[in-house]
Every structure is written in structure tokens, then in C-alpha cells.
Amino acid sequence: MAGRKVALKAVDWAAFAERVPAAQRAMFNALKTRSDALSARLAALPEKPPAIDWAQYKAVVAKAGMVDEFQKKFSALKVPEPVDTQTDRINAQEQEAEKSSREYVEASKARIAHYEQQLQKLRSMIPFEQMTLEDLYEAFPETKLDKEKYPYWPHKPIADL
């Protein structure tokens, strides 16, 4: 009945905490407290229970054979190790998270490329002093006056003036 060497991976809580966005901080704190409670509980339990002094009991207990019987049954008893049902689920979750995070990173990169493009356009714009009105409409399409929709001056709804 030897205690197993527990295969725990050291979790760097500080680095973990850094990466948690503000919206999920409550969940993170709950996880941390649960983890800490579990590790405290584990640390409080001894790895092996102390050995029973059979010789002493054999000498003291008068009933013949009782101690021997106990000893035999005790050494024969095998405490079943608790079955691990959840690790597979966690692994599946991890795979899913891998996938979704990959997609997110892809989308994020696409967004960054889009932003970079716009940034490039803005940075390489000619200075305003050298622009004509046509150049302005090219650079900022939203300033162009729609002469078909609003044929009469001021070519935009009065509320926008």
C-alpha cells in the first residue's frame, strides 16, 4: 500500500494571472482558490498511514487467532485507487481549445493585416497642403458629396451640416 508519487506539473500562477483578461478574473480566482484548497488538503494527509504494531497486539490481545486473522486480512486488503474519469474530457477540451484558439489567432492576424493596410494608406498620404479636392475624396471617400442622391446643394442631408 505504498503512496504513489504524484505527477503534478508546476503551474506558474503568476504568469497565468498575467494572461487573464479582466473579464475572466473572477473565474480565475475561483480556480485558484479551488486549486489551493485541494493542494492544502493533499498536504495535510500523510502519504502512508503509520504501520500497525502487530507484535504488541499479539502479545496483549487474549483472544486467540483474532490478531492473526486481522493481520492476514489487512495485508491482503487492496485499497482501490480512484478511477480517473475526467482527464479524457480535459484532453478533449484542450484539443478544442487548440482549434478555436488557432482560428482566433488566424482571424486576429487577418484583422491586423487589415489595420496595417489602412495604416499604410494613411501614412503614405500626401500632405493636405498639396491636395486638391479630388485627392481628398480619394483619400477619405466619406467626404465625397453624393451628387446623384442629393442633386441640390448642399448635396447632403441638412442634419449633417
Add this chain to the structure above:
Amino acid sequence: ILHSRPLHTTHQRSAPLPPLPEKGGEVRHGLIPEEFFQFLYPKTGVTGPYMLGTGLLLYLLSKEIYVINHETVAAACILSIIIYGIKKYGADVAAFADKLNEEKIAKMAAVKNEAIKDLETAIEEEKKEQWRVEGRRFLFDAKRNNIAMLLEANYRERLLMVYNEVKKRLDYQVAMQNLKRQKEQDHMIQWVEKNVIQSITPQQQKESIAKCILDLKALSKSAQAAV
């Protein structure tokens, strides 16, 4: 300093427009471009254009090609007032107009700069989010750790429970034995005492009391001597 702008000498247009020059062409006396004086300088020197101007004026007046009449006086008054006004307030008005223009440009530039800044912060945020996403392995490690700890804690609890139960039973047996033994002892002692007391006959009692009294007297004698 002469700024000679190329007057449509080439067919190609440079786009975007070249920036407008800061100052207009140099003029002398507000009217005559400097290029005229430079043009005449090689042939007639510094005084050439002035001589030309004076001569022209005298010619016009003497030949009455320009007739002096009441309109001359009106023109002189009006021109002098105009020139006075321009000389006094010209710079201010120019500055005001320039300021209007600059405000417009500054507004547009502000819009553009803000757009640039927003885009840059957006890019930063996206990069930060990507970095955050990389921390997901922490979460799963923590979860697996939790599971392992839970299992191990349960296992140890079970072991401990088995041990405690067996120990309890054995200790119970031992305690029971001890108790029984003690009770037997007490009972036996009591029984022996009872029997001894019963066996003391009245005759024996009288004799022992008399002996005790004698002993006490002897003791009291020796005790008084000690005090």
C-alpha cells in the same frame, strides 16, 4: 531672391501638386516685378528702369496723352487711402487668412492622426490578445493538476480510513480486556476484604481492641517523652 516658376515650359504635370511657394514673386514699389529690373540691368545699369519710367511719364504728360483732370485728383486720393490701408493692416489680414487655412488643415490632420493612433492601438491590442491566448496551456495544466491532487487525496484518505478502522477494532479489544481484568481485580479485592471482615469473630475483635489500647498507651508514653 528670385523664384522663377517654370511657366508651362514642360508638357508633363507633376502630381501631386508641388507645394505652393511661401512668398510670391519679388516686386519693387508693389507694382513692378524684379525681373524687369534684372532684365534691363546689363544694358542700362541700376538707374535704367527709373529713367525709362520717368521719361515715359513725362512723355505722357507733356503730349497730353494722359490728361490731368478732376479724375486724377480722385484717383490720387483713393489710391493714397488704399495704399495707406494696405500698408497698415495688410499683414494682419494676411495672417488671419492664413490662420483660417491652417485651422482647416489642422483639423484634417488631427482626424488623420487620430485614425493612425487608433489603428496602432488596435494592432497592439490584437497582439496582446494573441499573447493571452498562448496562456491557455496554463489553464489545462491547472485542471489536470487539480484532478491528480483530488485522486491522490482520495486514495490517501481511503488508506487512512482502513488503518483507522482496524486500529479502532484492535484497540477496542485491548480496552475491553483491560476493563474486564480491572473489574475482576476490584471484585476479587472487595470479596477478600468482605470475607476477612466477616471472619473476624466478636472474641477476636475484643482482644484486638484491648491490644490496640495497650499499644496506644505505650506509644503515648513514648510520644510525651519525645515532645
